Amino acid sequence: MSFKLGLTGSIGMGKSTTAQLFVEVGCGLWDADAAVHRLYDVGGAAVSPMQAAFPEAVIDGSVSRDKLKEAIGRDSSALKVIEEIVHPLVAEDRAAFIASATADILVFDIPLLFETGGNEAMDAVVCVSISAEIQRERVLARGTMTEAQFENIRAKQMPNDEKVFKSDYVVITDTLDHARVQVEKIVTTIRGQMTNA
Ligand SMILES: CC(C)(COP(=O)(O)OP(=O)(O)OC[C@H]1O[C@@H](n2cnc3c(N)ncnc32)[C@H](O)[C@@H]1O)[C@@H](O)C(=O)NCCC(=O)NCCS
Numbered sequence: 185m186s187f188k189l190g191l192t193g194s195i196g197m198g199k200s201t202t203a204q205l206f207v208e209v210g211c212g213l214w215d216a217d218a219a220v221h222r223l224y225d226v227g228g229a230a231v232s233p234m235q236a237a238f239p240e241a242v243i244d245g246s247v248s249r250d251k252l253k254e255a256i257g258r259d260s261s262a263l264k265v266i267e268e269i270v271h272p273l274v275a276e277d278r279a280a281f282i283a284s285a286t287a288d289i290l291v292f293d294i295p296l297l298f299e300t301g302g303n304e305a306m307d308a309v310v311c312v313s314i315s316a317e318i319q320r321e322r323v324l325a326r327g328t329m330t331e332a333q334f335e336n337i338r339a340k341q342m343p344n345d346e347k348v349f350k351s352d353y354v355v356i357t358d359t360l361d362h363a364r365v366q367v368e369k370i371v372t373t374i375r376g377q378m379t380n381a
Pocket residue numbers: 194195196216217220249250252253263266267270271274295296328329337338340341
């Protein structure tokens with residue numbers, strides 16, 4: 185039985201980057217955002233329900249994230265409708281990954297792990313963390329969201345301090361080298377616990 189390690193943190197705090205560091209030391213990885221991308225892509229399971237709820241957001245057979253962001257910008261309750269479509273499909277994708285995975289530690293990169301209660305299915309949780317100032321700089325530097333879109337998403341997420349408090353491990357994402365050292369230590373600790381169990 186693999187060890188299930190949840191990886192979470194607020195938008196732009198470094199989940200995807202840290203997830204790759206876990207892969208470098210032999211962990212399996214399931215990425216919720218990547219699952220959403222598959223679901224929105226041509227042939228993905230979210231396309232048809234999204235077509236019914238937001239017809240303007242389906243273009244050439246795939247879901248346009250820009251159109252969804254426009255819909256959320258017009259009416260922030262649209263995000264709830266989107267989540268009701270997406271979250272059950274994401275859960276199915278995750279179950280299929282667990283059924284086929286072979287690594288000793290499986291990392292689940294899930295932005296809304298605590299918000300959706302997904303932490304209860306994990307053996308331990310890691311939270312990435314950085315100051316709110318650096319978070320904002322990093323997200324806006326990507327150039328994929330306006331400041332208003334960023335604030336709208338951030339307002340929906342549990343505050344970072346609370347996520348850190350609820351987590352078993354924290355990775356400070358100030359530099360890549362520092363993050364790598366912290367990841368190696370966490371993996372060594374978990375592997376030690378697994379051999380002693
Ligand atoms: C809002 C959308 C259109 C923005 O797309 P975009 O490509 O610009 O951003 P991306 O998907 O990379 O998300 C960036 C970050 O925003 C945060 N975020 C995304 N969706 C949500 C949400 N429903 N609630 C809170 N935060 C969210 C996460 O931290 C995520 O990593 C898109 O995220 C979406 O369709 N979200 C709904 C699905 C969902 O809930 N995904 C979360 C993981 S299951």
